[in-house]
Amino acid sequence: MKLVSWNVNGLRACVNKGFNDYFKAIDADIFCIQETKLQEGQINLDQMKEYHQYWNYAEKKGYSGTAVFTKIKPLSVRYGLEADQEPEGRIITLEFESFYLVNVYTPNAKRDLSRLDYRMEWEERFLGYLQELDKLKPVVTCGDLNVAHQEIDIKNAKSNHNNSGFTPQERGKMTQLLESGFVDSFRYLYPDREDVYSWWSYMPKVRERNVGWRIDYFLVSSRLASSIIDAQIDCHIMGSDHCPVILELEDQLTQGA
Template identity: 60%
Template sequence: MKFISWNVNGLRAIVKKGFVETFQDLDADFFGVQETKLQEGQIDLDLPGYYQYWNYAERKGYSGTALFTKHQPLSVHYGIDAPDFDHEGRAITLEYPDFYLLTCYTPNSGTKLKRLDFRMGWEDAFLTYINQLNAQKPVIFCGDLNVAHEEIDLKNPKSNHHNAGFSDEERGKFTTLLGAGYLDTFRNFYPDATGRYSWWSYRFHARDNNAGWRIDYFVTSQRLQKQLQDAKILDQVMGSDHCPVELDVDGLHVD
C-alpha cells in the first residue's frame, strides 16, 4: 500500500505545473498535501477514484492541508483538538480498521524564531493528540514537520544552527516524539544516507546544488515496523520547493 506526502506550496499554482499528471503517475492509495493556501470553493480538483478531505486555514492564502484516498475511512477528524492551533488548517486524521492516518503541516518558527513559543505549544498538543490515537490503534502521520532532526538531515548544519527548522528546541521536540514510541521511517531504512533532502530554498540555486533540508516525513507507531516495506524521497519530482516523500506498508486493512 502506497502513501505519498507533498508540501505543494500553493495547490492552485502547482496545478498549473502538472500536479494532476504527477498525482496520477504516482498512483498512491493515500496522498497527503500540505500548504494548499486556499479556501473552500477556490479549486475544483478532479481526481477520479479518490475521496477528498480538506482543512482550510481561517487566514486566506495560508497553510491548509488535504488528504486524498482511494479508501473510504471509518471517520474523519479535522485539527488536533487544540483551539489555540486548530484555526490554521494544519491537520486531518482518517480512521481505518487497522490504523489512523494523519497529514500534518507543522508551524514554522519564523525569522529569528519569532514564533517559536507557538511552535513549542503545537508540538506538545500534537504529541498529546497522536498519543491518544496510538493508545487505540497504530498511527501513520506524514507531512512537512519543519524540522531537520540531525546534522545529517541538512546540507549546512553549522551555519543553520539556531535557525528555524534546526534549533535545539525544535530538534529536541522531535527527539521526544520519537522516544514516545514512533519511527522516522526514512531513517529506519537508511540510517546513514547523506544528501537526501525534501526541501530546497528558491534562492542561490539551492536545488541545483542539492543544498537542501529533509523536513518532510512519514512517522509511524513503532509497532508497525515489521510491516514497513520502504521509505523514499522522490527528489526528481518538480513543481514545488518541496518534493514528495513516500511510504510503502504491507498488511493494512482498509475495508
C-alpha cells in the same frame, strides 16, 4: 499500500507545474498535501473521482491548509487537534480499520524565532494527541514537520544551528516524539544515507547544488516498523520548493479498511 505526502506550497500553482501528472503517475492509495493555500471552491479536481477528498482550510486566505485524497474510505475524519477546528487548517486525521492517518503541517518558528514559543506549545499538544491515538490503534503521521532532525538531514548543519527549523528546541521535540514510540520510516531503512533532502530554498542555484533540508516525513508507530516495505524521497519532482515523500506498507495493514 502506497502513501504519498507533499507540501505543494500552493496547490493552484503546483497544478500548473505538473501536480496532476505526478498524482496520476504515482497512483497512491492515500495522497496527503500541505500548504494548499486556498479556500473551498477555488480549485476543481474532478479528475480525482476515484478518491475520497478531505480538506482543512485555513481561515486566512492564501495560507496553510491541508488535504487528503484516499481510495480507501475512512471510518471517521477529524480536523485539528482539539474538538473545534483550528484556524490554520494544519491537521486532518483519518481513522481506518487498522490504523490512524494524521496529515500535518507543523507551524514554522519563523526566521526571527518569534513563533518558537508557540511552536513548542503546539508540539506538546501534538505529541499528546498522537499518543492518545496510538493507545487505540497504530498511527501513520506524515507531512511537513518543519524540522531537520539530525545533522545528516541538512546540508550545512554548522551554519544553521539555532536557525528556524534546526534549533535545539525543535530538534529536541522531534527526538521526544520518536522516543515516545514512533519511527522515522526513512531513517529506519536508510540510517546513513546522506544528501537526500525534501526542501530547498528558492534562492538561485540552491536546488541545483542540492543544498537542502529533510523536513518532510512519514512517521509510524513503532509496532508498524516491520510493515514498512520502502520509504523514498522523490527529489527530482519539481512544482514546489518541497518534493514528495513516499511510504510503502504491507497491504495486510489495510485489510478490512
